[in-house]
Amino acid sequence: MLQHWKRLADGVELAVSRTDKFKTGLLSVTLTIPLDADTATAGALIPEVLGRGSRNHPDMERLSSAADELYGASLGPVVRQRGESQCVSFLCSFIDDRYALDGSAVLEPAAGLMGEVLLDPVLQDGVFRQGYVELEGANLADRIHARMNDKRSWAIFRLIQEMCEGERYAVDKLGDAEQAQAMTPEKLWASYRSLLSNAKVTFYYGGAAQPERVEDAVRQSFAPLLSGRSAPVRCQVEARPRGPVRTVTDSMDVTQGKLAMGFRTGGITMGSGDYPALMVCNALYGGSANSKLFVNVRERLSLCYYASSALDKIKGLMVVSSGVEPAQFDRAQEAILNQLDAVQRGDFTQDELVAAARTVANGLRGRLDSQGQVEDDQLTRLLFRTGGEGEDLIRSVESVTADQVVQVAKELRLDTIYRLMGKEGACCG
Amino acid sequence: MDKLEYTALGQTISHCVLPNGLNVYVDVRPEYGKQFAFFATRYGGMDVRFRGEDGEWLDTPAGVAHFLEHKTFDTEDGNALQRMAANGTDPNAFTSSSMTGYFFDGVRGLEDDLRTLLSFVSVPWFTPESVAKEQGIIGQEIRMCEDDPNDEAYYRLLEAMYIDHPVRTRVAGTVESIAHITADTLYQCHQAFYRPSNMVLCVAGNVDPQRVADIAQEVVQGTSAPAAVVDHGAQEPEHVGERYTCRTMPVSIPLFALGFKGTPAARGEGLRQRLVAELVCDILFSPSAPLYNRLYEQGLLNSSFSSFYTSAPGCAWMMAAGESRDPERVRDEVLKEAARLGAEGIDRRLWDRLKKAAYGAMVRHLNSMEDTCIELAEAHFDGEDYLSFPQCFQSIERADGEALLRTWCVEGRTALSVISPEE
Numbered sequence: 001m002l003q004h005w006k007r008l009a010d011g012v013e014l015a016v017s018r019t020d021k022f023k024t025g026l027l028s029v030t031l032t033i034p035l036d037a038d039t040a041t042a043g044a045l046i047p048e049v050l051g052r053g054s055r056n057h058p059d060m061e062r063l064s065s066a067a068d069e070l071y072g073a074s075l076g077p078v079v080r081q082r083g084e085s086q087c088v089s090f091l092c093s094f095i096d097d098r099y100a101l102d103g104s105a106v107l108e109p110a111a112g113l114m115g116e117v118l119l120d121p122v123l124q125d126g127v128f129r130q131g132y133v134e135l136e137g138a139n140l141a142d143r144i145h146a147r148m149n150d151k152r153s154w155a156i157f158r159l160i161q162e163m164c165e166g167e168r169y170a171v172d173k174l175g176d177a178e179q180a181q182a183m184t185p186e187k188l189w190a191s192y193r194s195l196l197s198n199a200k201v202t203f204y205y206g207g208a209a210q211p212e213r214v215e216d217a218v219r220q221s222f223a224p225l226l227s228g229r230s231a232p233v234r235c236q237v238e239a240r241p242r243g244p245v246r247t248v249t250d251s252m253d254v255t256q257g258k259l260a261m262g263f264r265t266g267g268i269t270m271g272s273g274d275y276p277a278l279m280v281c282n283a284l285y286g287g288s289a290n291s292k293l294f295v296n297v298r299e300r301l302s303l304c305y306y307a308s309s310a311l312d313k314i315k316g317l318m319v320v321s322s323g324v325e326p327a328q329f330d331r332a333q334e335a336i337l338n339q340l341d342a343v344q345r346g347d348f349t350q351d352e353l354v355a356a357a358r359t360v361a362n363g364l365r366g367r368l369d370s371q372g373q374v375e376d377d378q379l380t381r382l383l384f385r386t387g388g389e390g391e392d393l394i395r396s397v398e399s400v401t402a403d404q405v406v407q408v409a410k411e412l413r414l415d416t417i418y419r420l421m422g423k424e425g426a427c428c429g
Numbered sequence: 430m431d432k433l434e435y436t437a438l439g440q441t442i443s444h445c446v447l448p449n450g451l452n453v454y455v456d457v458r459p460e461y462g463k464q465f466a467f468f469a470t471r472y473g474g475m476d477v478r479f480r481g482e483d484g485e486w487l488d489t490p491a492g493v494a495h496f497l498e499h500k501t502f503d504t505e506d507g508n509a510l511q512r513m514a515a516n517g518t519d520p521n522a523f524t525s526s527s528m529t530g531y532f533f534d535g536v537r538g539l540e541d542d543l544r545t546l547l548s549f550v551s552v553p554w555f556t557p558e559s560v561a562k563e564q565g566i567i568g569q570e571i572r573m574c575e576d577d578p579n580d581e582a583y584y585r586l587l588e589a590m591y592i593d594h595p596v597r598t599r600v601a602g603t604v605e606s607i608a609h610i611t612a613d614t615l616y617q618c619h620q621a622f623y624r625p626s627n628m629v630l631c632v633a634g635n636v637d638p639q640r641v642a643d644i645a646q647e648v649v650q651g652t653s654a655p656a657a658v659v660d661h662g663a664q665e666p667e668h669v670g671e672r673y674t675c676r677t678m679p680v681s682i683p684l685f686a687l688g689f690k691g692t693p694a695a696r697g698e699g700l701r702q703r704l705v706a707e708l709v710c711d712i713l714f715s716p717s718a719p720l721y722n723r724l725y726e727q728g729l730l731n732s733s734f735s736s737f738y739t740s741a742p743g744c745a746w747m748m749a750a751g752e753s754r755d756p757e758r759v760r761d762e763v764l765k766e767a768a769r770l771g772a773e774g775i776d777r778r779l780w781d782r783l784k785k786a787a788y789g790a791m792v793r794h795l796n797s798m799e800d801t802c803i804e805l806a807e808a809h810f811d812g813e814d815y816l817s818f819p820q821c822f823q824s825i826e827r828a829d830g831e832a833l834l835r836t837w838c839v840e841g842r843t844a845l846s847v848i849s850p851e852e
Contacts, residue, residue, distance in 0.1 A: 021460035022796050023439070048732075060725065064717030068782040071789025095792045098439065101785075131726075139731045142752065145681035146733070149578060253679045253851065255572045290514030299508075302562055305569030323573055351515060358517020362536040365462045371796060 001368065004211040005382075008203075008218070010228035015378050016214050017206040023096055025107055025207030026371045027214075029118060029222065030089040030379055031199035032233060035081060035168045041140070041175025042191035043086045045183060047077030048136040049128050050090075050121050050192075057113075058122040066113055071095045073110050075117065080376075082383055083235030083314035084168040088195065090114050091375070096208050107209050108217050115221030119196075127189035141177040148252075152306075155258035155420045156321055162248045163262040163416035167236060169315050196224070200231035202382050206371050233383045237316045239267035241415035249419040256305065257326040258420040259333060263318040266411030270313035271386040274411075276360075276396035277404035281412075282311050284356035284405060285343050286320055291356070292339040292348070293320070303332040314384065318412060326421050333417065343409040346402060353402055361394045430455070430638050435816040438795065442805070442816065443638035447646045450626030450653030454805050455638035458798065464539045464634030467802040468550050469530035471629075471656070471810045472622035474600030475741060476527070478660040479621055486660065489618060490609040492567070492602015495524040497615050499563055500555055501531070509549035518542045526596050527741040530806065534799070539636060540644060547630070547648040553619040555612040568604045578678045578848045582750065586686040586846035589671040593662035596744050625649050627656035631805045633798035661743045667692070668841040673757075675847040684848040685756035687763065689837045691738075691745040699740065700813040700821055704787070705829045706738035706747055706837075711783045712775060712830060713763060713838075714749055718783070720766040729753050729762070740811075747837065760845045767838030771831055780827045788822050 004016040033043060057063040067073045073094035080087040094110045097103070122129060148154050157172075164170035203222070205214040219226065241264055268274045286293035286309025293307040307322035324332040342348065367373040368390060430443040430453075443455040473494050481487045501522070502510045513520045513533060520533035520542075531550050535542045574580045584599050591597040601607075628649075632641050669690050694702035714721050714736040724730040734751030753759050794800050808815035836842075 019460070021458075024793050024796055059722065060716050061719060061722045064715065065782060068715075068717050068786035071792070072786030073789070074793070093793060095789045099437075099789075099792050101788070135726070135728060138728065142682055142731055143733070146752070149680055149684075151576060254576050256569060256576055288514055288517075289519050290511045295511065298566070302565045305566060305573055323569065325569065355515040355517060359514065359519065360517075362463075362517040362519075362534075365536050366534060369461050369463050369798070 006215065009226050011231050012201040012226055012229070013382060014203040014215060014218055015382055016211040017374055017378065018208070018211060019206065020208050022207060022371050023099060024093050024371065025096055025205065025209060026091065026093045026375055027107070027111060027114065028089050028091045028204045028375055029114060030087050030202040031195055032082070032085050032087045032202065032231065032383060033195060033199045034234070035084045035086045035171045035173065037171050037176070039191065040086055040171050040173060041179040041183065042188055043088050043195065044079045044174045045136055045140050045180060045188060046192050046195060047079065047088050047090065048140060049132050049188065050117055051077050052132045052136065053122045054116040055120045055122050056116055063117070070106055070110055070113070071100060073106070073113070075113060079173055081173040082380060085233050085235070085383065086173050087379065088199070090118055093371070098208070107213065108220070111217040111221040119222065119224050124185070127185040128192070130185050133183055133185045133188055137180045137183045140174060140180040144172065144174050144177040144180065151254055151258055151420060152321065152323065155260040155418055156319055158248070158250060158420070159260040159262050159319065159416060159418035162246065162418060167238065198229060198231055200229070200233060200383070201225050202379060204375050204378050206374055235314050237267055237269055238264060239316070240264055241413050245414050245417065247417040247419065249421060251421045251423050254420065254422050257324050257329060257422065259322045259324050259329060260418040261320040261333070261336065261414060262416045263412045264415050265311070265316040265318055266413065267316055268408060268411060269316045271384070274404070274408050275313065276393065277400045277408045278311065279360045279397060280353070280356050280400045281343065281405045281408050282309055282318060283359045284348060284352055285309055285340060285409070288356060288359040290352065292342060293336060296339055297322070297332065297335045301335055303328050303335055307336065314380070329419060337414070340409070340412065344406060346406045348402070350402070353405065357398050357400055360397045364390060364394050364397070430642055437819045438792065438816060440795065440816055445642050447625065447642065447649070448653070449646070449649060449651055450624070451645060451649055452629045452809055453642050453645055454629070454631045454809070455636060455641050456631070456633040456798070456801055456805070457636060457638060458633055459635050461634050461798065463534045463536055463798070464632065464636055465532065465534045465798040465802055466543055466546055467530055467532040467631045467806055468546055469528055469629055469806045470622050471527065471627050472529050473525050473527040474598055475595040475661065476622070476659045477595055477598060479657040481617065481621065481657065487617065489614055490602060491598045491606040492600070493610055493614060493618055494529055495601045496563065496567060496607055496610050497618055498522045498524045498529050499567060500559065500615055501550055501553070503554050503559055504549050504552070505554045509545055513542055513545050516542055520546065524600050526600060528807065528810065530803065532799070532802070539634070540640065543632070543641065543644055544648050547645060551623060551649050551651065553616055553623070555615045557612050560610060560612050560615065564607055564610070567601065567607055571601050571604055571607070574601060578680045578684050579750070581676070581678065582684050582686040582846045582848045585674050585676070586688045586748065586844055589674045589844040589846055590669045590688050590690045590746060591665060591744065592670040594665045594744050595662055596741050621657035624654060624656050625651045626653045629806045629809045631802035633802050665744065669844040671844060672840070673845050675849060677851045678848050680848055680850050682752050682754060682850065683756055684750070684752055685759065686748060686750040686846045687756070687760050688844045689747045690842045690844070691747060691837045693740065693743055693745045696812050699811045700808065700815065700818065701825065702745065703738055703740065704818065704821055705825055705833055708783055708787060708825070709830050709833050710736040710738060710747055710749070711787065712770065712779070713766060715783060718779060720762065724759060724762060729755055729759050756845060756847045760843065764838065764840060764843060767834045771835035771838070775827050775830055777827065780830065784822060784825070788819065791818055
C-alpha cells in the first residue's frame with residue numbers, strides 16, 4: 001500500500017492509499033470543527049439533512065437509486081469524535097472498476113454524487129427543506145435518547161460525561177436532543193454555510209485508482225471546498241484528575257450491573273514517546289484475551305461477564321468497562337484495581353509482556369487489511385499530524401520493556417467511577 | 430488440492446476433502462497482512478434432541494451448544510485462549526442456531542495457531558469444576574442478553590413464528606436450563622457433532638493451501654463416520670403460531686421485529702432462494718424503493734432499520750427490525766405493499782437496479798476474509814457454491830420475487846414482536 005499526500009489549499013488536503021488488495025474503492029470527505037455544545041447539534045444534523053436529497057436527486061428514493069446504479073455504492077454520513085473535534089464525513093464505498101459488469105468507471109460518478117450531496121442540496125426558499133430538517137431533527141433526538149439502549153456503551157458514555165464535565169471532550173458528538181428538535185431550516189442553513197467555509201477539509205481515497213485520477217475527480221466534484229481556510233485542530237489533555245476519586249451511581253431497570261472506571265494517563269497521548277509502552281500496558285492490563293482483567297477478574301474470580309480496558313489515544317484516557325452482578329460491585333472494583341496495582345508493581349511475566357506487545361502489533365497490522373480502518377487511522381493522522389507510521393510504530397511496540405510498562409502504569413490515575421445498578425428490589429441483594 | 434476458479438470475481442479457492450471426512454477451503458490472498466482461519470461444526474442452538482451412539486433419543490438442555498463452545502477452549506494442560514493469546518492472536522467463537530464456529534486472525538505463527546485451533550476444538554476436555562464455574566459466567570451472559578431489547582425482540586419473534594421447530598430455542602439457553610448441563614452432557618454432544626465429516630475448515634490470507642490441508646490431516650482426529658441424527662420437530666406448518674407479541678423494557682421508543690415465515694429451500698436451491706428473498710427485502714425496505722420512503726416520510730421508520738433473510742435446516746424467514754412509534758402500522762403498510770406488488774408486479778427498472786446494487790454489495794463483502802470464510806462454511810453445510818452468486822443473479826427473474834411476495838408476505842405467515850417503553 002503506497003501512501004500519497006497532497007495539500008490542495010490551506011487547510012484542505014487529500015490522502016491516497018493506492019492498493020489492488022481490495023475489491024472496492026473508498027472515498028471520504030471530512031469537515032472538522034471544534035467540538036462545542038453550541039454547534040455540535042448542527043454538526044450532527046447537517047449530514048443527515050444533506051443525505052435526504054440534492055438538487056439533482058431531491059429525495060431519498062432518487063438519491064438511493066443513483067447509488068444503486070453505481071453497483072450499490074454505499075454513500076452515508078458519519079459523525080465522529082476525534083479528541084475534542086467533531087468530524088462530519090461522507091463515506092462512499094463502491095466496487096472497483098474491474099468488477100463493473102459493463103466495464104464503466106465508478107470512481108468519478110461516485111465522487112460526483114458525493115460532491116452533489118455535500119455541496120448542492122435541495123432547497124426551499126433559499127434554505128434547507130423544512131420537512132427534512134424537522135424529521136431529521138426528530139430522528140437525531142431519537143438517536144440521542146437511544147444511547148441508553150445499549151447499557152455497555154451507555155455506562156462508558158455516562159462515565160465520560162461525569163469525568164470530563166466542563167471539558168469539550170464531554171460534549172456529545174451527536175449534540176443535544178432538545179436542540180435537535182427545535183432546529184429551524186434557517187439556523188441549520190447558517191451553520192452549514194459556516195461549516196463549509198471554516199472547517200478543515202480532509203479527502204481520503206483508498207483503492208486501485210492512481211492518485212492523479214483521484215485528485216482530478218476531487219477537484220472536479222468538490223471545487224467550492226478547495227479554498228484556503230484556517231481551522232485549528234486541538235485537544236486539551238488533562239494529565240491528572242482535578243480532585244479526589246468520584247463515584248457516580250445511576251439506577252435503571254437492568255438485571256446486570258455495569259461498572260466503568262476512568263483513568264487519566266498522565267498526559268501520555270499518541271504523540272508521546274511513551275505511547276507505545278502505554279499501548280502495551282493497556283493490552284497487558286485489560287486489552288486482550290490474556291490480560292490481567294480477563295484472566296483474573298473474569299476467568300479466575302468469575303466476578304464479571306466482561307472486563308476490559310481501552311485507551312483514548314488523543315485525549316489521554318484509559319477506561320475500564322465491565323458487566324457485574326449488582327451484589328458483586330465492591331469486590332469487582334477492588335479486583336480491577338488490584339490488577340492495576342500488580343502492573344504498577346511489575347508483577348507480570350516476560351511471557352505476558354511479549355503476548356501483550358504481539359497483540360498490539362497484530363492489531364496494528366490487521367487494521368491495514370480493512371479499508372474502513374485505514375481510512376479512520378489516516379484521518380486521525382492527518383488531523384493531528386502524529387500517530388506514527390504503521391511499521392515504525394509496530395517496531396516501537398515490539399521493543400517495549402517491562403520497566404517502560406511499569407513507568408507508564410504508574411502514571412495512570414483513577415479519576416471517576418461510574419456504577420449502573422438495577423432499581424431497588426429489582427436485583428439480588 | 431482442487432482449484433475452484435471464479436474469474437468474474439478474481440477469486441480462486443483451493444478445496445479438498447481429507448481422508449477423515451473434513452472439508453478444507455483455502456482462499457489465498459497474498460496482499461493481506463493477516464490470516465484468518467474458521468473451523469466450524471454443523472451444530473447449533475437448535476440441535477437439542479438427537480440420537481445417541483446407543484440409538485436412543487437424547488434430550489439435551491437448551492443452550493448446550495453455546496455452553497460447549499465456551500468450554501471447548503479448555504484443554505488438559507490449560508486454556509487455548511491464553512495459549513494463542515501468547516502469540517498475540519485473539520481467538521474467538523460464536524454459536525448460531527445451526528452452527529458453532531471457532532476462529533482467529535493472526536499475523537504470524539499461523540501454523541502454530543492453526544494447530545492449536547484444530548486441536549482444542551477436536552479434542553474435548555471437560556471437568557465438573559470447570560462446568561460449574563462456567564455456569565456462573567454464562568449465566569451473566571444470558572442476563573446481559575435478556576437486558577438487550579434487540580435480542581429480546583428477535584427471540585420473541587421466533588417464538589411467535591415457529592410452533593414446533595427448535596429454531597425458537599434461545600441459543601444461550603436460560604439460567605435454569607444451563608444448570609442441568611454436566612461434563613457428561615458436553616462429552617456426549619461433542620462426540621455426536623464434532624466429527625470431521627460434520628465440520629469444515631476455511632482459511633484465508635497469505636498462506637500455502639497444501640500446508641493448511643497437511644496440518645489439518647495431521648491434527649484433526651476422528652473417523653469419517655457421519656454425525657448424529659437430529660430431531661428438528663414435527664413438520665412445521667406454513668402459518669405462524671402467534672401473530673403479535675409485546676412486552677415492555679427500558680427503551681426510548683418502541684423496537685420491533687417483523688417476520689415473514691418462509692418455506693425452506695430444496696437442497697441446491699438455497700443460494701438462489703437467498704438472493705431472491707434478499708431482493709424482496711430490498712423491494713420492500715430499501716431506501717431506493719417507494720414503501721420505505723413513504724414510511725420514513727411519515728415518521729413511522731427511522732434510519733435504524735434493517736432487513737434480512739435467514740435460513741437454517743428446516744426453516745427460512747425474512748425479517749425487518751427497527752424502531753417505530755407505531756409498529757403495527759408499519760406491519761399493515763408492508764403487507765399492503767406486498768399484496769399490491771404481488772398482484773400488479775414489480776417495476777422492471779426498480780428490480781434491475783436493486784439487482785445491480787445487490788451484486789455490488791456482495792462483491793464489497795468479499796473484502797473481508799472473515800465474512801468470506803464464514804460464507805464459504807455456511808454454503809458448504811447447505812450444499813451451495815457461494816461464489817457462484819454472479820451467475821445465480823443472472824438466472825433470477827422478477828417473477829421469482831413476485832411469487833415469493835405472494836406466498837410469504839401474507840397475514841397468516843406474518844408475526845410482529847414489539848418491545849415497548851415502560852410507562
